[in-house]
Amino acid sequence: MSLILSIVVDGVAYGMILFMISVGLSITMGLMRIINLAHGGFALLGGAAVHLLTTRLDVAFVPAFLVAVLAVVLVSVLLERLLYRHIYGFNELGQVLATIGIVFIMIATVNLFLGSTILPLGAPAIFTTPIDLGFRTLPFHRLVVIISGLLVLAGLWFLMEKTRFGIYLRAAVDNRVAAASLGINTPLVYLVAFALGAGLAAVGGILGAELLPIEAYYPLRYMVLFLIVVSVGGLGSISGSFLASIGLGILDTAGRYLLPGVGTIFFFVAIVVLLALRPNGLMGKAQ
């Protein structure tokens, strides 16, 4: 019994970190239909900014977190205005090549100034305190991540389904010309959605750093993981990304508890089977 509880608790905690990092990708890639392989780069920049502020400039974690996310949003706005605006019009291969180029520039920049080793984030001591759940202990930061993940899920659902911006965005990605002719400022909608995706990447990168530590090669190292979550969840579906993250988190964790030797293969086999049955992912819309 305690084994099952352990699997659920660890799986949900791990899945929530996956969700936090990849939900931004689900927005840019799924809703905006741009293959943005630079997504992990924004998580890296957010983490690197927190590292700079907390360990080199002695800023406390919470203000550093806010400044870092804001900085990433600003960078993403600049990038959207200067680069992504042109990339939207490329074909799929062009988008892949252009965004992977942006990743390499981000990696090289971080590598040049901060080196290629792990960049610790000066998280408050309470983050690592184990919390006793009765049958086992769980570090406090995992609880923070679980709660943040739920808040992000609720906020995004509200934004996409209930606000005017959500309606504009869905209209703009479905038929840009028609949306524009109805008076929707589509370039602005794209800009805001892109900045939102980048900001969420930064939040996920920083909060998830306890598990996926920040270092210069972060975007490439975990790219496959983020892409798996989005493709299993279904492009453009936030609730799909959520289900996929939690499901994959539990699956992966169960594999590690029960079959430590072959857990990884088990994980990939499950993904292959799922995608064979549902090529558009759990909640994907038919193309």
Added chain:
Amino acid sequence: MTFSKLTLYLVASAAFFTAGTLAQAETIKVGVIATFSGPNAIWGKQFREAIDVYVAQHGDEVGGHKIQFIYKDVGGPNADASKAAAQELLVREGVKYLAGFDFTPNAVAVAPLTKQAKVPAVIFNAGTSSINKQSEFFLRTSFTLAQLAQPAAEWAAKNGSKKVITAVSDYNPGIDAETAFAASFEKNGGTVLEKIRMPLQTNDFAPFLQRIKNSGADTVFTFLPVGPATFAFTKAYNENGLKAAGVSFIGNGETDETTLDALGDQAIGLVTAYHYSDVHESGLNKSFVAKLKELHPGSRANMASVGAYDGAELIYRMIKAAGTDGTKAIEAAKGMEWESPRGPVKMDPVSRTVVQNVYLRRVEKGADGKLVNREFATVPNVPDLGFNP
């Protein structure tokens, strides 16, 4: 016909002698094959900086020859790239010594070339025992996993560990470490409850550590590649309450100097068995570390640095003894002894890996507030225990 044969002979021998005399005055090139780009670029950086220190301290001339190091990037564990780099260095650059080799496959790939060209290759890191069996031209100034894991097991058995679980990354070095540790621990009267092999691409170690905690083991022995995996494993060790529950931790390179700061205070108290710490108490180590800081501010010496530094020492000594004659150089290297920043070292004439002290270290906060690996016990003169010729 006879005449042309004679001419050919004369021309050939003239060319040979001219080449011979030219070689005397020529620079001797040393090709360093390592990773200078990508996620593992730290290896090449550490190698190069340590060689810079060695050259700054000893000059770039030995026995009348000028020494030139040529660096080739292979971008990570990549056997084909390593072989191609070695070929290019040998044929186009005419190097007389090869060096570097951060990963085992990169070293193994050049074995046939070293035999064919009779060029000594000094391994600065790759730690699988079997490498040196592939070519009699391999020399190693780093360590092997058996050399570290066995003293770790003996120390643990003598210091209160009864029931141990080994948890290693599922790849060759991890399995080498697991085998050496388990055999030696059982020989010393301990019990190995379970051997866990963890996937190489994992970052969430909570399940494994929870399992270890529930098993009733009093000690966990681990070997993981330096980097994100190590970071996550040591974190999970603390956060799942193993430290609080009194499960001791013993590892090998998990508290490497280049990632120690990132591990943070949670690393304090971790015990590892290793051959080098940048706070090793000796005059030679102090001057090595000081020169490294002077030439490359912000750099920290680690086992890759000391492997390259001693590698340069060995190459200088071979050039002094044998110039560009590879076979003679290897013979001269066998049994060589010198003082290294890690303590006394000796080239084992059979395994051609350094015989060295293995130190038990505990992570502590140093005088400047930085974390250090403080040595507290020494297992002297350990050979490569995994080499069976």
